[in-house]
Amino acid sequence: MIKEWATVVSWQNGEAILRCDVKASCSSCASRAGCGTRLLNKLGPQNHHMLSVAIEQPLVAGQKVELGIAEGSLIGSALLVYISPLVGLFIVAALFQALFGSDLAAFCGAVLGGVGGFLVARGFSAKLSHRADWQPVILSVALPPDALRVETITSADGR
Structure with a gap:
């Protein structure tokens, strides 16, 4: 299970x-000069992703939740997105040649x-997105932001 924290x-x-914030560690990597991921991160201004998750427990805005998604579904979706255009590219190029x-x-x-x-990957991903094992689930819920209060006590002599 791959886990990530999100904000309600x-x-x-x-x-x-x-809202899930994008965590890019591109500034600390030793190979940042020739990294494709770093270049792709610079192209888009998106620093967070929005998603919808079903949960019966009432939540409040600002509350943190831990999301989880199965490794198999993540690997399957990555293979679908990356491999199908590549296979199509090679097969149709060889056929035309x-x-x-x-x-x-x-x-x-x-x-x-x-x-x-x-387009094939896009069509399959629309069908696969409705499967329950491809959906993120909420693993744990943190306290609401207003449930914790910190008070500082000062002494009478001002210290």
Whole structure:
């Protein structure tokens, strides 16, 4: 189980809207000059993700919850997203190369196969997203932000 903490944005009718902050450790890595992940993180300004999770327990905004997702579903979705466009790219490029015998045809086939593989992954991910084992679950719930109060006691002589 892969775990991550999230913050409750809102809760209504058994459904919580959660915000997960993106944690990028790109500043501390030794290979930051040639890292593709660092470049991708710079492209988008998104520093958090919003998601919806079903939970019957009432939650308040600002409350922290621990989310979990099964490793198998995460690996399966990563394989679907990365492998299907790659397989489509190679298969259609090889097919166009064999049929038309030119590099330009192979290039066009590669583009079509990659886009087709992406569309296949998109279609399968929509179907797989409804499976219960592919959904994140709330593992634990922290105290509400207003449940803990800290008081400082000062002595009469001002110390």
